[in-house]
Amino acid sequence: xxxxxxxxxxxxxxxxxxxxxxxxxxxxxxxxxxxxxxxxxxxxxxxxxxxxxxxxxxxxxxxxxxxxxxxxxxxxxxxxxxxxxxxxxxxxxxxxxxxxxxxxxxxxxxxxxxx
Amino acid sequence: xxxxxxxxxxxxxxxxxxxxxxxxxxxxxxxxxxxxxxxxxxxxxxxxxxxxxxxxxxxxxxxxxxxxxxxxxxxxxxxxxxxxxxxxxxxxxxxxxxxxxxxxxxxxxxxxxxxx
Numbered sequence: 618x619x620x621x622x623x624x625x626x627x628x629x630x631x632x633x634x635x636x637x638x639x640x641x642x643x644x645x646x647x648x649x650x651x652x653x654x655x656x657x658x659x660x661x662x663x664x665x666x667x668x669x670x671x672x673x674x675x676x677x678x679x680x681x682x683x684x685x686x687x688x689x690x691x692x693x694x695x696x697x698x699x700x701x702x703x704x705x706x707x708x709x710x711x712x713x714x715x716x717x718x719x720x721x722x723x724x725x726x727x728x729x730x731x732x
Numbered sequence: 733x734x735x736x737x738x739x740x741x742x743x744x745x746x747x748x749x750x751x752x753x754x755x756x757x758x759x760x761x762x763x764x765x766x767x768x769x770x771x772x773x774x775x776x777x778x779x780x781x782x783x784x785x786x787x788x789x790x791x792x793x794x795x796x797x798x799x800x801x802x803x804x805x806x807x808x809x810x811x812x813x814x815x816x817x818x819x820x821x822x823x824x825x826x827x828x829x830x831x832x833x834x835x836x837x838x839x840x841x842x843x844x845x846x847x848x
Binding site: 657661675676705723 | 766768773774775776777778781819835836837838839840841
C-alpha cells in the first residue's frame with residue numbers, strides 16, 4: 618500500500634519554465650490538498666479538491682493551477698515558474714465521511730528550486 | 733490564520749514524558765483538535781485527534797480541558813526519534829463541512845527537541 622506518492626521528488630526549473638507535480642493516492646480518499654512549505658514556516662494551503670472534477674483555491678493560489686480528472690490523482694501546475702515559488706510542496710489526502718478515520722495522509726514532498 | 737497558539741520550542745529528556753500545550757480559546761462546538769508532527773523535512777504525520785473526551789492511542793495521549801479552550805499532547809516516554817515540529821490544529825468534523833472549513837490550517841507549531 619503506497620499511500621500518497623508525489624512525483625518528482627526534486628526539480629530545478631529556470632524562471633519562466635512550466636512543470637506539473639503529480640500526486641497519487643491509493644486510499645480512495647475524496648479530499649486532496651496541495652501545500653507549500655517555506656523555510657521555518659508552517660504549511661500553507663495552495664489548492665484543494667473535495668472530489669473528482671472539483672477544485673478550489675486555498676490560502677496562496679496565485680501562480681498555480683490544479684486539476685483532478687481522476688479521483689486518485691491531483692495535479693499541481695506552474696505555468697511560468699518564478700523564484701518566489703522555490704519551496705517544498707506537499708500533497709495530502711483524506712476521507713470525508715465521519716464513519717472513517719479522517720486524518721490526512723501526506724506525501725514525502727517535492728523540493729522545487731526556481732533559478 | 734491558525735486558530736491555535738503553541739510555544740515555539742520545548743526540550744524534553746529522553747525517556748521522560750513530553751507535554752505539549754496548545755491554546756484554542758475560540759474553538760467552536762463542532763471543531764475537533766488534531767495533532768500532527770513533522771520530522772525534519774518529511775511530510776507531516778497524523779498523531780491523534782479528539783472532540784471533548786481525552787483520547788489515547790499507540791503514539792500519544794490527548795487531554796482536552798473541560799471548557800475545550802486548551803489541550804495537551806502527551807508523549808509518555810519520549811525518544812530521540814520524537815524530535816520534530818508538532819502542530820495543533822482545530823478543524824470541523826468532515827460531515828459538517830463541504831469546503832475550505834475542513835482544510836488543515838497549519839501554524840508554526842512547537843519544535844520539540846528530545847535530548848539524551
